[in-house]
Amino acid sequence: MSKDTSAEDPWHSGGKLHPVLGTRDPQLADAQRVWGEDFEPVDLSELEGADPHLEDVGEQMRRLRDALTGIADSGADLAEAAELLRRAADIVEPQSPDQATRLASQWRKGGPGARRTNPVGGTENVIAPPLRAFGHPDGSVSARITLGLPYQGPPGCVHGGMSALMLDHLFGFANHWVGLRGMTAHYEIDYRKPTPLLEPLDMKAWVESHEGRKIWVRATIESGGELRVEARALFISANVPLPGRDATAPGEER
Template structure:
């Protein structure tokens, strides 16, 4: 079941053009967010920086794209530029690059910095849930190629998750009708920090279409 319900298709060439253009822009905004969180420059510098940021924002707002979802012509995956976990154009996203194995497992190695901090030095628990919800959904939906959405998700916080390099992984446990059960974990160099189990459901409109 492919998620092709009236979505536009983007060619591989156009996808690559946008990736090379907008990826570095998002990286620059990520650096800006990190710098703004920890800066301790003088008042004049702060005000000058604010004016510059507002000028750049106005420049980028001159033309805005539509929010239509596109499908990649080769992979069949949705091009989710705005996704807060994997979105190439979303500076809030780490971003995570998801790797899919032949046995259905998926994983990602990435880093979370100060923008994701809860207690000092530790990742906010809600960010851990966001990351795991997404990677469990990747596993359950065959890499987002099948319409399956989170029904329930259960988190077990084993210990604090430190800021810095992390690994998330997930796999399908079983499938029962319209429900797919997935499980996964978030880990640092010393092992798992959070474990999760989720139920992902094929929505009624997709079942009817199938």
């Protein structure tokens, strides 16, 4: 399997995979403590060059998101915060192009695709934890994250849909890491034990096999050394027209 991807391929937004992260990144430092030095981070080069104010706004929004969830019984006075947030929205909204324009801009040739904005890893997306994935030399990808109250399902536990979402996303990275890409066609998941909030979750995904357009992937979530969730999926190599781009002939189908 090849890791080569081509920025010239209009159906693929990714560049070649290479380590680009600095060790100041807390999730990378955490991952290095857990998995040692024997892995390379998945390419996140599309994050370079982002407006630092955009990164900062995203970060402040996530702080608010986490601080706000479950605050109702605390007696907090939120009047000033509400006013400041209204002002912030009044500043940003008029500067933000319509959604169709922004959608197309994500998929410009050689652009970041949805990796900056997707709901799992996108730092521009407030609902994203955001999860960061790391690629290992054995072809698997891993992520470690601790989720808070915004992601609660059963009492004190991660919402099962959130687990499914994160693993589906990791499947995408597992494909990407070994030079494949596809769409989820079939997805099955077993919730073996409750998945705790507020405790580190270790996720792993890998391509088990692939033949023609079919890619079979597997993934797990562990916490405290115990298996919580395991999932299997069939991805199918498929060509989806990119927003704002002519639907010209895609590259070779796998």
